[in-house]
Amino acid sequence: MSAFDRTEFELRTTRAQGLMAEQDLAALLLTTEPEVRYFTGFLTRFWESPTRPWFVIVPASGKPVAVIPSIGAALMAQTWIDDIRTWSAPDLTDDGVTLLSETLGELVPDGARVGCPDGHETHLRMPLADHARVKAQIGRRRIVGDAGILRTLRMVKSDAEVARIEAACQTAGRAFARVPEIARAGTPLDEVFRKFQMLCLEEGADWVPYLAGAADQHGYDDVISPASDRPLSQGDVLMLDTGMVRDGYFCDFDRNWTVGPASQAVATAHATLVEASDAAFDLARPGVTAADLFHAMNRILTLGGAGTDAGRLGHGLGMSLTEWPSLIPSDHTVLQPGMVLTLEPGIAVGDKIMVHEENILITPTGARFLSPRSAPEIPHL
Amino acid sequence: MSAFDRTEFELRTTRAQGLMAEQDLAALLLTTEPEVRYFTGFLTRFWESPTRPWFVIVPASGKPVAVIPSIGAALMAQTWIDDIRTWSAPDLTDDGVTLLSETLGELVPDGARVGCPDGHETHLRMPLADHARVKAQIGRRRIVGDAGILRTLRMVKSDAEVARIEAACQTAGRAFARVPEIARAGTPLDEVFRKFQMLCLEEGADWVPYLAGAADQHGYDDVISPASDRPLSQGDVLMLDTGMVRDGYFCDFDRNWTVGPASQAVATAHATLVEASDAAFDLARPGVTAADLFHAMNRILTLGGAGTDAGRLGHGLGMSLTEWPSLIPSDHTVLQPGMVLTLEPGIAVGDKIMVHEENILITPTGARFLSPRSAPEIPHL
Numbered sequence: 001m002s003a004f005d006r007t008e009f010e011l012r013t014t015r016a017q018g019l020m021a022e023q024d025l026a027a028l029l030l031t032t033e034p035e036v037r038y039f040t041g042f043l044t045r046f047w048e049s050p051t052r053p054w055f056v057i058v059p060a061s062g063k064p065v066a067v068i069p070s071i072g073a074a075l076m077a078q079t080w081i082d083d084i085r086t087w088s089a090p091d092l093t094d095d096g097v098t099l100l101s102e103t104l105g106e107l108v109p110d111g112a113r114v115g116c117p118d119g120h121e122t123h124l125r126m127p128l129a130d131h132a133r134v135k136a137q138i139g140r141r142r143i144v145g146d147a148g149i150l151r152t153l154r155m156v157k158s159d160a161e162v163a164r165i166e167a168a169c170q171t172a173g174r175a176f177a178r179v180p181e182i183a184r185a186g187t188p189l190d191e192v193f194r195k196f197q198m199l200c201l202e203e204g205a206d207w208v209p210y211l212a213g214a215a216d217q218h219g220y221d222d223v224i225s226p227a228s229d230r231p232l233s234q235g236d237v238l239m240l241d242t243g244m245v246r247d248g249y250f251c252d253f254d255r256n257w258t259v260g261p262a263s264q265a266v267a268t269a270h271a272t273l274v275e276a277s278d279a280a281f282d283l284a285r286p287g288v289t290a291a292d293l294f295h296a297m298n299r300i301l302t303l304g305g306a307g308t309d310a311g312r313l314g315h316g317l318g319m320s321l322t323e324w325p326s327l328i329p330s331d332h333t334v335l336q337p338g339m340v341l342t343l344e345p346g347i348a349v350g351d352k353i354m355v356h357e358e359n360i361l362i363t364p365t366g367a368r369f370l371s372p373r374s375a376p377e378i379p380h381l
Numbered sequence: 382m383s384a385f386d387r388t389e390f391e392l393r394t395t396r397a398q399g400l401m402a403e404q405d406l407a408a409l410l411l412t413t414e415p416e417v418r419y420f421t422g423f424l425t426r427f428w429e430s431p432t433r434p435w436f437v438i439v440p441a442s443g444k445p446v447a448v449i450p451s452i453g454a455a456l457m458a459q460t461w462i463d464d465i466r467t468w469s470a471p472d473l474t475d476d477g478v479t480l481l482s483e484t485l486g487e488l489v490p491d492g493a494r495v496g497c498p499d500g501h502e503t504h505l506r507m508p509l510a511d512h513a514r515v516k517a518q519i520g521r522r523r524i525v526g527d528a529g530i531l532r533t534l535r536m537v538k539s540d541a542e543v544a545r546i547e548a549a550c551q552t553a554g555r556a557f558a559r560v561p562e563i564a565r566a567g568t569p570l571d572e573v574f575r576k577f578q579m580l581c582l583e584e585g586a587d588w589v590p591y592l593a594g595a596a597d598q599h600g601y602d603d604v605i606s607p608a609s610d611r612p613l614s615q616g617d618v619l620m621l622d623t624g625m626v627r628d629g630y631f632c633d634f635d636r637n638w639t640v641g642p643a644s645q646a647v648a649t650a651h652a653t654l655v656e657a658s659d660a661a662f663d664l665a666r667p668g669v670t671a672a673d674l675f676h677a678m679n680r681i682l683t684l685g686g687a688g689t690d691a692g693r694l695g696h697g698l699g700m701s702l703t704e705w706p707s708l709i710p711s712d713h714t715v716l717q718p719g720m721v722l723t724l725e726p727g728i729a730v731g732d733k734i735m736v737h738e739e740n741i742l743i744t745p746t747g748a749r750f751l752s753p754r755s756a757p758e759i760p761h762l
Contacts (some may be wrong), residue, residue: 026546032431039744043607044605044606044609045384045468045590045591045592045593045595045605046593047529048591048606048624048704048705049699049700049701049702050502050503050504050703051502051696051703051707052692069692070692071604071605071692072605073606074602074603075603075606078606088692089692090501090502090693090709090710091692091694091711092501092707092709093711095501103394105443112579113505116509118508118510119508119510120471120473121431121432121508122431122472122508122509123458123504123505123506123507123509124502124505124509125501125505125507126504127450127499127500127501127502127504128497128499128503128504128505128526129500130525145509145510190587192588194583194585194586194587195582197578197582197588197589198579198582198583201575201576201578201579201582202575202579204575205575206571206574206575206607206608206729207578207589207592208578208588208589209426209429209590210425210426210429210430211426211588212425221455222456223424223452224425224427224452224456225421225425225428225455226424226425226455226587231608241428297463311433311450311451311452311469311470312471315432318433320430321429321430321431322431322432325572325715326432326471326472326473329469330472330473330474331473342594354516355737367511372707
């Protein structure tokens, strides 16, 4: 696991502080894993435990300040952060509330505004009752939204971030290439899921936070279910969709296979999905919008039939499995170099569906595949 | 993956509704993965995506109602829930806000109170700005805390839940027993982490959401860091701590090994840790408190030296890696049959620490180990 250069965090912090000044925010208050890690580099799977809240404050100038449970002090001390304030959590009567309030009181002028992410795709990772207590303990300081600052910052990746996402994509690509080793007619789907996660780890994943998939005759019903023990059988389409992590960054793409030769309908559906993602890829460049990519795919998908219930045809990707923007008609986010996107078309095949997904980087002049680009022909097991 | 009987969910719902009546709550509003799954059985790894909010409302009588993104409709329809209301998410202007508000308007009398978990170890998984909009759209209905109802319910496990936790513990136990196959002097710690996750999957884990650990000379500094590429060497103590999932339920325990023979200090520390968890196990029975178990362990741990910074010596366990109660001096939760706890003593060894963890069930007359009970002797690789 290699740490980013300190300049990566300095730049993130300086950019945040510039946007904060524009929005008249004297600090940012951050509570979730990617938000905390974005400004500190603090990487741990300990967030899986919902017990303890963790806080980072980005002041108007200077380095971020960590207000965290003492169990995290040693690890946080390995990051570039100097000001680390800890309490012994869990504390049933005051679980960081006073320490956080006092720190805000010290870093934020009375009457000033503290930005806390409150918009789409965000949540507050602390008890609501404690949030109310903090608000009551910080005088005339006000906690407001972050005016989308975290979204703005995180949506455009640095070269160092892109390198990690690409490494994750390549790792998953190697695992996908080995699926014929673990899946054949008769293999129960839950065994395929277990063994595919093992392949991801063997190929270099640090961990595998996300695996979805499905297998059914000539398509599937659903793309978010856990695996059943139903054995693969001739005529099945198998889909595996993974978000595995390497050095703290995700890939998120899928692959399809048929068990035995593909039916004409399945072969055509797969080729159409690839044609759709290729159309979005060909269009993708700075200045084009998220909605434009949606329409580029949707035009091709709806030529032959209906869409799916996924609600979107792709999304951002990075420290989280899914990030802004969304490839939907109403998202007019303008693409910029450094954005990493998934192209995720879906199509109806009879009464079933099929989906396909690639990961791309927006470059200064166009786009580049980060996932190993899929051929139009669906492979068979 | 085997579903619970419908009676499991009926009982959970009826119990919740009894407690709601006592607290004058006309409904519960739930937003997080374990809360939604507790009342519906809806199990998916799709929660890894932070994009979409998901809601379940438990009304004063009758079945829970799901208000969810359409991408989850097919999977939710496989549960016992009948009333499933969906919207096409993500929707940048109204991401379920109106649908949720209208549903609350229909299920909750005007002026009545809706309980939403707001206490220790909880959070609200929806954007804060949307939460404010819902509050503004539901007339004189008020969203208040849940008076600890979810905590009360989830803290005591049914036999069916215990069986799943025990299956997870046994799976992890088999993986721990095979660690000598994958770890020896010279093996980089990150390779140990990858291969241990593969062992967990091979032994039957559905997925491995949590793995922490450490290896260093005669103890370690930290128990929440990701793995470095430092090779194991003679004199190291290796610790692996996993929360792996089987059928939606976690285990959470660890094991220690020495690379080569143990030093006297390490051997004594390990024996003391096991003595401490055994003392808590021997004391554990209905009527004893969480604090009592803390003191039973802490008395033994502090005989020979200082404690650690973990902040507690164990916790609840189930649908989440960590749950209420906490084994700390201030948690006076009275143990009841069906509670599942971790016993997690920590001890200083020179300038390092060591930790040890077991999982136990509180029975009507005492306690029972769910993890394969560790011997006092630390094994060596």
